[in-house]
Amino acid sequence: MNSKELKAEFDKYLVPLGFNKKNLTWVKTEIEISQIVNLQKSSFNNQYYLNEGYNLVNAKNDSFHIQILSSSKYNASKEYSLIDILNLDNQIAKKEREEEIENLIKNFIVPNLERLKSESDLKEYLVNLKVQNHIPVFIKEYFKIK
Template identity: 35%
Template sequence: MENSIRYILKWKKTELLNLLNNIFLPLGFKRKGNSWVLNGNEINKIINLQKSQYGNVYYLHYNYVINSLPLNNRKVHIDNQLGSIDKEEQAMIQGLLDLESDIDTADRLIKLFEVINKKIVPELNQYRRKMICYKSLKDVSSYIQYLHTY
């Protein structure tokens, strides 16, 4: 019985990893174990699936490293985790990432796909736009500073 439970949980994790591959690989991310990495000129984006030490509960982190800033003994500059301030939505997300919950696998994958595409993917694109704006402002600021020296 215990072997069949382990098999089911392993199968559910494989399905979860396949879902994340289907979301992040087309966006240019490369998979490394339980992480997906997209290295850019200004910013690196890292998605990490972390297993809880208590059961088969997972957490989905999406992190950023800004290449122009030192890390100062940190792994990332900005660390986010899939979640919600809305209590009901947060409970739903936690249930979806708890592979021992009684949620049908197909329903779990569909809902996770929707939540990730609603919450994480737009933010990943937003950070790219913010970095482009930041770089443009930095260039303009340098140019204005240059003009003031003459």
């Protein structure tokens, strides 16, 4: 699979859900927040990283990304990790990689996005995080998280 085919796989599932694509980023704007799915290309090889982020419509700052889907939480299959699937240098058969990407999007990305559609959903998620060090200060202030 090449980079163009990888992007096409994400397009296939995210665009029908109302996401608009620009380069390696898909954005869907809800009433209070914009949901962001981003593929980040490694500078060193053909590895991609998956970012999920949010932009608060009423906040004055830029978007922020929270690593909701980490490679440690995602178990694509018994054979492949998230890192494996998004490393296009790995010799995974195209059909197999497509199935893993479909699983990733349908069973992990979309459910995360479905449960975080408003400011109150996002605040509840952030407040309940065990470790909050990675939450940007402006978001903690906006939501009055201590």
